[in-house]
Amino acid sequence: MLTEQTVTQFLDGLASSSPAPGGGSVAALAGATGAALTSMVCNLTIGKKKYAEVQNEMTLVLQQTEQLRKELATLIDKDTDAFNAVMAAFGLPRVTEQEQAARSAAIQEATKSATLVPLQVMKVCEKAMAHALTAASKGNKNSASDAGVAALMLRAGCAGAALNVRINLGGINDAGFVQQTSQIYKAILQIVVNTEREVLTAVDQSIGGN
Amino acid sequence: MLTEQTVTQFLDGLASSSPAPGGGSVAALAGATGAALTSMVCNLTIGKKKYAEVQNEMTLVLQQTEQLRKELATLIDKDTDAFNAVMAAFGLPRVTEQEQAARSAAIQEATKSATLVPLQVMKVCEKAMAHALTAASKGNKNSASDAGVAALMLRAGCAGAALNVRINLGGINDAGFVQQTSQIYKAILQIVVNTEREVLTAVDQSIGGN
Numbered sequence: 001m002l003t004e005q006t007v008t009q010f011l012d013g014l015a016s017s018s019p020a021p022g023g024g025s026v027a028a029l030a031g032a033t034g035a036a037l038t039s040m041v042c043n044l045t046i047g048k049k050k051y052a053e054v055q056n057e058m059t060l061v062l063q064q065t066e067q068l069r070k071e072l073a074t075l076i077d078k079d080t081d082a083f084n085a086v087m088a089a090f091g092l093p094r095v096t097e098q099e100q101a102a103r104s105a106a107i108q109e110a111t112k113s114a115t116l117v118p119l120q121v122m123k124v125c126e127k128a129m130a131h132a133l134t135a136a137s138k139g140n141k142n143s144a145s146d147a148g149v150a151a152l153m154l155r156a157g158c159a160g161a162a163l164n165v166r167i168n169l170g171g172i173n174d175a176g177f178v179q180q181t182s183q184i185y186k187a188i189l190q191i192v193v194n195t196e197r198e199v200l201t202a203v204d205q206s207i208g209g210n
Numbered sequence: 211m212l213t214e215q216t217v218t219q220f221l222d223g224l225a226s227s228s229p230a231p232g233g234g235s236v237a238a239l240a241g242a243t244g245a246a247l248t249s250m251v252c253n254l255t256i257g258k259k260k261y262a263e264v265q266n267e268m269t270l271v272l273q274q275t276e277q278l279r280k281e282l283a284t285l286i287d288k289d290t291d292a293f294n295a296v297m298a299a300f301g302l303p304r305v306t307e308q309e310q311a312a313r314s315a316a317i318q319e320a321t322k323s324a325t326l327v328p329l330q331v332m333k334v335c336e337k338a339m340a341h342a343l344t345a346a347s348k349g350n351k352n353s354a355s356d357a358g359v360a361a362l363m364l365r366a367g368c369a370g371a372a373l374n375v376r377i378n379l380g381g382i383n384d385a386g387f388v389q390q391t392s393q394i395y396k397a398i399l400q401i402v403v404n405t406e407r408e409v410l411t412a413v414d415q416s417i418g419g420n
Contacts, residue, residue: 003217007239010217011283014246015276017253019352023359026243029217030363033236036224043227066225073221142229145377149233149370153240156366160359163413167355169420182420203373210379210392 002077020087024079024114027160028072028121034153035069035128041135041143041150054138061131068128072157075121079164082114108173115168115181118161122188125158129195136202144206151199158192212287230297234289234324237370238282238331244363245279245338251345251353251360264348271341278338282367285331289374292324318383325378325391328371332398335368339405346412354416361409368402 002010002021010029014021042062045051051058089106093099132154136147165185169178212220212231220239224231252272255261261268299316303309342364346357375395379388 003221006216007213007220007286008283011213011242011246011279014243015249015253015279017250017256019250019254019356022250022353023247023356026247026359026363029243030240030366032221033224033239036221037233037236039225040227040229040232043225044229046227069221069225073218076217143232145373146229146233148373149236152366152370152373153236156240156362160362163355163358163362163417166417166420170418178420207373207376208380210376210388 002080003073020083021076021080022083023160024083024118024121024164025076027118027157027164028075028079029157030153030160031121031125031128031157032069032072032076034125034132034150034157035065035072037146037150037153038065038128038132038135039069041139041147044143045135045139048140051138051140057134058139061134065128065131068124068131071124072121072128075117075124079114079117079121082110082117086110086114107171111168111171112174112177115165115172118164118168119181119185121161122158122165122185122192125154125161126188126192126195129154129158129192129199133195133199133202136199136206141206144203148200148203148207151196151203155192155196158189162189212290213283230293231286231290232293233370234293234328234331234374235286237328237367237374238285238289239367240363240370241331241335241338241367242279242282242286244335244342244360244367245275245282247356247360247363248275248338248342248345249279251349251357254353255345255349258350261348261350267344268349271344275338275341278334278341281334282331282338285327285334289324289327289331292320292327296320296324317381321378321381322384322387325375325382328374328378329391329395331371332368332375332395332402335364335371336398336402336405339364339368339402339409343405343409343412346409346416351416354413358410358413358417361406361413365402365406368399372399 042058045058089110092103132150252268255268299320302313304313342360
């Protein structure tokens, strides 16, 4: 499992000539770091007298960001598994007509799965971004830059996953699936980009000049 | 060392109530994944007949992105070390006047160091982004989404490091240092944001519709 590799091993594997892990797993990792940093801001807010008013809200946010973080961590591996399944389908025999039909169907099925994994990364990043906004607006101001980095990572994760959705949609023949998925991913990306801007505005107010 | 932790351990440490590692180390990690993905695109281009014309250029880019990746990986730890040094300076005794003066000087010195580490992350991300543009424009088109994710991560890493530069500049009394560093980080961020846009335009042309 990629998540059981050291950071150095993960980076070595990324840089290598093997196409997996690649951008899809990095997008999920980016999302996971964004959710983790949001959790950290919650943890650094909970129990502080100055932030007594938001104690309950931050505790609820933390519960959710920790769940989202764990889901994004599992998606790091799921993306690479889904990519490898597509490659395996391409490797199926294609001598007889029957084999050709079975191979084509397997490629279509695997490519749909490989599209749904980054789409799920996008959905989870969208949820985590809403929490990053709460953390940036109401959390410990000493951690404002961490809330900002959380938002930057969630946006990069979401936009990176969107590229993986798009490149896979290009290989899918089911026009209905392509159209529906395309609408969904565009809507999510727009929300995430807008919310990132709100987070960074809140962070600017905490950090001030310079 | 953070880079010798597993990905899961790193994420657990991030999310915890300890303020380090935090956004600064995540920014360096983001940059490292961006440089690594650029290396991967080079590796998937080198040796391919279709890309024979850019063989030498991609080999040179790869040499450089691998160096930048390694530097960014070391900056993951350096950022956390620099943050801990600031905390240690704040913990110095401050009973006598002499102690107070020594503590203030130590805080200033440590905060300057903690500013220069993310500034270096930004500089390395800027260099890597120029290579991501080459990889996206001339590299293997099957890896277009990976080049795009590389650019997204380098931009997020650079912008995340900028937030860490800014929050530290707020604690520095040396007006000359603040002004000079502020000018430098803003210039780098502008270049990186512009180049990211160029990379994503090149990626769009490779991926096409959807």
